[in-house]
Amino acid sequence: MKSNFYSIKKKLIVPIILAQFFLFQTFILVAFAQSGVINSLESNMQTFGPGFMQDAGLAVQDNIIEETQPTKKQTKKKAKNEIDPNSANDKTFANKRIIRKVANANDPIGLVGYEPEEVTHIFFHTLTVDPKRAYKSAEAKGYNSNMATVDEFKKILQQLYDNNYCLVKLHDLASIKYYENGSLPNFVKKVSTASNIEKAPLRNPIDPKQEKSYTPYEVLRKKVYVPIGKTPLIISQDDVNYYHYMDGSGHANRLVIDNGEIKAAYKDKSGNELIGDYDLIPILDSFIKEHPDFSYNGARAIIALTGYNGVFGYRTDETYDINSSYFKASNKKTPNENIEEDREYARRIAKVLHDRGYEFASHSWGHRNFTTSSFSILKTDCERWKRNVESLLPIPCDTIIYPFGADIAGEEAYTDEVSRFTMLKNFGFRFFCNVDSNMYWVQIGNDYLRQGRRNIDGFRMWEALSGGKNRLSDLFDVLSVFDSNRPTPISQ
Ligand SMILES: [Zn+2]
Numbered sequence: 001m002k003s004n005f006y007s008i009k010k011k012l013i014v015p016i017i018l019a020q021f022f023l024f025q026t027f028i029l030v031a032f033a034q035s036g037v038i039n040s041l042e043s044n045m046q047t048f049g050p051g052f053m054q055d056a057g058l059a060v061q062d063n064i065i066e067e068t069q070p071t072k073k074q075t076k077k078k079a080k081n082e083i084d085p086n087s088a089n090d091k092t093f094a095n096k097r098i099i100r101k102v103a104n105a106n107d108p109i110g111l112v113g114y115e116p117e118e119v120t121h122i123f124f125h126t127l128t129v130d131p132k133r134a135y136k137s138a139e140a141k142g143y144n145s146n147m148a149t150v151d152e153f154k155k156i157l158q159q160l161y162d163n164n165y166c167l168v169k170l171h172d173l174a175s176i177k178y179y180e181n182g183s184l185p186n187f188v189k190k191v192s193t194a195s196n197i198e199k200a201p202l203r204n205p206i207d208p209k210q211e212k213s214y215t216p217y218e219v220l221r222k223k224v225y226v227p228i229g230k231t232p233l234i235i236s237q238d239d240v241n242y243y244h245y246m247d248g249s250g251h252a253n254r255l256v257i258d259n260g261e262i263k264a265a266y267k268d269k270s271g272n273e274l275i276g277d278y279d280l281i282p283i284l285d286s287f288i289k290e291h292p293d294f295s296y297n298g299a300r301a302i303i304a305l306t307g308y309n310g311v312f313g314y315r316t317d318e319t320y321d322i323n324s325s326y327f328k329a330s331n332k333k334t335p336n337e338n339i340e341e342d343r344e345y346a347r348r349i350a351k352v353l354h355d356r357g358y359e360f361a362s363h364s365w366g367h368r369n370f371t372t373s374s375f376s377i378l379k380t381d382c383e384r385w386k387r388n389v390e391s392l393l394p395i396p397c398d399t400i401i402y403p404f405g406a407d408i409a410g411e412e413a414y415t416d417e418v419s420r421f422t423m424l425k426n427f428g429f430r431f432f433c434n435v436d437s438n439m440y441w442v443q444i445g446n447d448y449l450r451q452g453r454r455n456i457d458g459f460r461m462w463e464a465l466s467g468g469k470n471r472l473s474d475l476f477d478v479l480s481v482f483d484s485n486r487p488t489p490i491s492q
Pocket of ligand 1: 239363404
């Protein structure tokens with residue numbers, strides 16, 4: 001830690017000294033906690049607000065975005081899910097404590113099984129390549145708070161690997177069993193008589209006339225296997241769209257296929273376009289090439305896509321198509337005359353990613369807030385996403401990563417009483433991810449799996465460094481990762 005500390009630039013000295021003070025305070029706390037000398041100091045360390053981090057600020061340039069803040073109702077609901085600083089549960093973050101399970105007799109040789117509830121899920125946004133440019137740009141505050149830098153991400157990967165984490169897929173947590181030819185899952189039989197089956201899980205609010213084409217299914221939990229000594233980890237990346245508003249801000253601008261590999265294109269400050277490891281996907285691929293045991297069974301990351309600015313940096317959306325009735329007047333200056341070629345290229349990128357082990361998720365077409373948007377807005381949005389984004393993917397998508405982390409329900413189970421859930425099911429969604437700062441949060445129902453995710457970004461790292469709760473200590477050492485170019489303090 002010492003060498004890292006002394007390599008940090010002058011401007012960080014004061015915050016780091018502060019951080020050290022708090023680390024020292026933590027040491028004192030740990031030393032005295034058991035003797036009961038200090039109890040109240042713990043509360044002094046909770047200097048930051050809601051741990052329920054919003055996936056905020058990334059798409060605010062577009063006027064289709066409605067909200068950037070959680071509703072009171074939602075915050076309250078999620079607050080129940082927060083770690084109570086006084087509960088025993090909170091101690092999971094007090095010390096680095098990685099769950100490492102021991103294989104038992106039922107596990108296949110060489111492997112160890114984890115329950116889905118024991119799998120942690122972290123996520124990133126587009127990585128900042130040039131912090132100096134990003135933190136001087138118009139969106140500096142958002143980049144500093146919501147993004148990790150390329151430099152930080154490389155260090156984080158190395159430390160996750162050194163801590164024996166190993167990537168698994170979201171689809172390793174559960175499988176979907178479909179019931180064809182009129183048969184029904186047991187849970188439906190148990191709760192339904194012949195007359196009410198039609199009303200509950202088989203209802204199709206999108207098109208009631210299609211009720212009979214809806215195939216019943218059941219979500220079946222699975223044990224998640226990794227080699228003995230490893231701890232399973234899921235990584236996702238949100239908004240892999242390379243929005244217009246990010247142009248020239250020190251971030252990659254699109255993905256490209258380069259000799260069969262997915263790389264990122266990036267314009268440096270002199271305007272030279274470079275192709276290389278300038279975002280999460282190529283960096284992760286290069287890392288796994290060197291450390292194949294960082295991935296079990298070919299798992300990579302989940303790529304969450306919106307639609308309104310196209311995907312992977314290509315303006316593939318119908319709103320850029322002058323021949324489409326959806327062509328948007330505000331895109332007059334940037335119509336895409338090569339839209340069919342770009343869609344084909346995006347399809348090729350998606351296929352390479354899929355073959356590599358990447359999974360895909362809907363992040364909604366218009367970066368919608370699923371808590372507050374109306375049923376009809378969400379339904380139209382899902383249709384647009386399927387038409388413009390799923391059509392570019394090699395397989396149908398069954399996963400939603402909620403924009404802003406804004407879920408359709410609180411921590412109570414999803415049921416068909418929640419019409420949005422029934423709608424999303426009928427669109428084919430089975431896996432639902434919100435944002436939650438707990439180490440683990442997984443809920444499995446008969447017809448869905450929900451998982452909370454943890455944001456890794458400037459805000460969360462600064463929280464740990466400045467004497468707030470360190471919610472990252474089970475993953476990596478924040479002090480040795482934090483980019484010294486970041487202006488501090490960092491608020492949400
Ligand atoms: Zn987002």
